[in-house]
Amino acid sequence: xxxxxxxxxxxxxxxxxxVKIECRSLDFQATTMFWYRQFPKQSLMLMATSNEGSKATxxxxxxxxxxxxxxxxxxxxxxxxxxxxxxxxxxxICSASRQGATEAFFGQGTRLTVV
Amino acid sequence: GIQVEQSxxxxxxxxxxxxxxxxxxxxxxxxxxxxxxxxxxxxxxLFYIPSGTKQNGRLSATTVAxxxxxxxxxxxxxxxxxxxYFCAAQRYTGTASKLTFGTGTRLxxxx
Numbered sequence: 001x002x003x004x005x006x007x008x009x010x011x012x013x014x015x016x017x018x019v020k021i022e023c024r025s026l027d028f029q030a031t032t033m034f035w036y037r038q039f040p041k042q043s044l045m046l047m048a049t050s051n052e053g054s055k056a057t058x059x060x061x062x063x064x065x066x067x068x069x070x071x072x073x074x075x076x077x078x079x080x081x082x083x084x085x086x087x088x089x090x091x092x093i094c095s096a097s098r099q100g101a102t103e104a105f106f107g108q109g110t111r112l113t114v115v
Numbered sequence: 116g117i118q119v120e121q122s123x124x125x126x127x128x129x130x131x132x133x134x135x136x137x138x139x140x141x142x143x144x145x146x147x148x149x150x151x152x153x154x155x156x157x158x159x160x161l162f163y164i165p166s167g168t169k170q171n172g173r174l175s176a177t178t179v180a181x182x183x184x185x186x187x188x189x190x191x192x193x194x195x196x197x198x199x200y201f202c203a204a205q206r207y208t209g210t211a212s213k214l215t216f217g218t219g220t221r222l223x224x225x226x
Contacts, residue, residue: 102145
């Protein structure tokens with residue numbers, strides 16, 4: 001398999017502040033990473049595709065100015081939730097695949113609570 | 116985009132029982148994966164199975180790509196099998212391909 005590490009696993013922040021979540025591929029390089037959001041008892045919904053060295057591609061309905069994605073290296077993508085509000089509280093999870101392969105591996109997820 | 120549906124949505128089993136989870140997808144796919152989401156939210160890769168049959172211990176999976184479905188078999192279930200099982204499908208579109216997740220099957224195994 002392949003290891004994807006996500007940090008932090010849990011974060012509580014105040015309304016109006018920004019939170020950064022990191023997603024790292026530990027033992028492989030990933031030109032593309034994906035960010036998902038999961039509400040309680042629901043499935044995973046793709047938010048955006050993170051492309052190394054270029055702009056992220058956002059799914060319809062996802063605010064790119066609220067969810068800033070940076071993929072500065074082949075092993076790191078970050079998701080920043082800007083000006084967080086309670087409705088942004090959710091479980092965020094990233095995935096990556098080895099270059100040339102299609103099997104996806106997921107990070108541990110980040111549970112964000114905005115108070 | 117591709118649609119992925121799973122059944123049943125909920126399943127309660129007694130320890131030792133067998134079960135079959137189903138995943139239907141709306142279009143031809145290049146990738147089909149099964150995951151187990153544990154109570155902490157971690158997605159555990161079970162199978163990468165765009166076609167054919169694979170087995171791993173008490174679990175096995177079969178994908179019939181031409182008929183657009185996949186099955187996950189759990190034999191001799193244990194309480195540690197509890198959690199949510201997701202299938203996810205991917206279809207190449209010429210750029211980075213996205214995994215679309217099914218609705219999930221919530222499994223509870225009781226003593």
